[in-house]
Amino acid sequence: MELILKNDVENLGFADDIVDVKNGYGRNYLIPRGHAVLATPSAKKVLAENLKQRAHKEQKVVDEAQKQVEKLNGLEVKIAAKAGEGDKLFGSVTNADLAEYLEKEGVSVEKKFISIAGNSVKRLGNYEATIRFHRDVIATLPFDVVAEAN
Secondary structure, three states, rough: EEEEOOOOOOEEEEOOOOEEEOOOHHHOOOOOOOOOEEHHHHHHHHHHHHHHHHHHHHHHHHHHHHHHHHHHOOOOOEEOOOOHHEEEEEEEEEEHHHHHHHHHOOOOOHHHHHEEOOOOOEEOEEEEEEEEOOOOOEEEEEEEEEEOOO
């Protein structure tokens, strides 16, 4: 079943993508929840026209996202967390902690666009996070989790 996505759908595609999914997934989940519409020939023509008109506006958004990535390039991220024996953390460091740290540094990113391998960090050390500013602009951010000074 061919569908046009109205919203970004995790592990499937971005808004305005034409995707091929199984009939049940499209009919029972995507279409009723408003995430997609059928990709009829007329809907494809309307989508093509909308994408053409939006291309210029989209370039400004991509340029803005590139500026955010430039801010990240020189940034050295060190997140302090309480740690016990063997470098284990009390709790964990998540994408929300990383988003909060970046907000203080002047880079505004929603936590849902930050992904850390394993979803959270439970030990001290060096890690990497992937940050999606735009569908075409994805940055990798190295960060350190250090013990909090008492």
